[in-house]
Amino acid sequence: MIEPFLILTTDRLTLRPLSVDDAPSVLALRSDAEINQYLDRKPSKTLDDALRFINAVTENIHHKQSLYWAITQTDDDTFVGTICVFNGTNNGATCEIGFELLRDFQGKGIMQEAANRVVAFVTDTLPVSTIEAFTHVNNQRSIQLLEKIGFSRTKEPDANVPDCCVYTLRTRT
Numbered sequence: 001m002i003e004p005f006l007i008l009t010t011d012r013l014t015l016r017p018l019s020v021d022d023a024p025s026v027l028a029l030r031s032d033a034e035i036n037q038y039l040d041r042k043p044s045k046t047l048d049d050a051l052r053f054i055n056a057v058t059e060n061i062h063h064k065q066s067l068y069w070a071i072t073q074t075d076d077d078t079f080v081g082t083i084c085v086f087n088g089t090n091n092g093a094t095c096e097i098g099f100e101l102l103r104d105f106q107g108k109g110i111m112q113e114a115a116n117r118v119v120a121f122v123t124d125t126l127p128v129s130t131i132e133a134f135t136h137v138n139n140q141r142s143i144q145l146l147e148k149i150g151f152s153r154t155k156e157p158d159a160n161v162p163d164c165c166v167y168t169l170r171t172r173t
């Protein structure tokens with residue numbers, strides 16, 4: 001049985017559960033037009049939107065539909081972004097990964113470090129054989145990151161979502 005609200009660490013980072021105190025940071029992430037550029041989601045506009053999002057995330061974790069971490073710098077406890085895994089298709093054989101960083105913290109290798117840790121965690125503890133990531137074909141930063149941490153582009157774009165490509169990483173052979 002996995003502890004769903006667990007903390008993961010890396011050299012520079014602490015990945016911890018989201019809390020309602022993170023609402024201003026979550027609002028900053030989810031209201032940023034540049035961060036949202038390639039994400040198919042309704043932007044948060046107010047602190048209440050951010051709080052509703054945090055509560056929905058917490059509820060999903062309780063229902064074992066996802067795991068979700070705030071990424072913080074261990075040195076100064078600064079919130080820099082989020083990373084999550086959630087149930088994929090194929091009756092639990094896959095899970096999906098998603099991630100985002102505040103703009104001030106991009107270009108420092110932070111997500112590579114966080115994503116490698118989460119991939120190792122999934123590989124060690126979850127009964128899935130494949131991690132998937134869906135990303136916009138023009139989301140170069142995301143594609144570069146996925147390729148750096150070992151994902152490869154697989155399926156052709158879905159006819160219904162031609163702007164989206166699928167990256168996968170096998171955790172078991």
Ligand SMILES: CC(C)(COP(=O)(O)OP(=O)(O)OC[C@H]1O[C@@H](n2cnc3c(N)ncnc32)[C@H](O)[C@@H]1OP(=O)(O)O)[C@@H](O)C(=O)NCCC(=O)NCCS
Nearest residue numbers: 035099100101106107108109110111112134135141142145
């Ligand atoms: C996707 C996203 C998280 C990638 O962020 P990123 O900053 O490019 O990725 P990383 O944190 O791994 O940083 C990598 C960069 O830091 C540089 N870097 C600096 N210091 C580094 C270090 N100590 N270690 C490794 N890389 C370092 C790398 O060279 C690389 O830059 P480059 O690609 O220009 O060479 C970010 O663009 C984002 O939040 N986008 C909006 C949300 C989004 O689209 N999410 C994806 C949904 S599928």
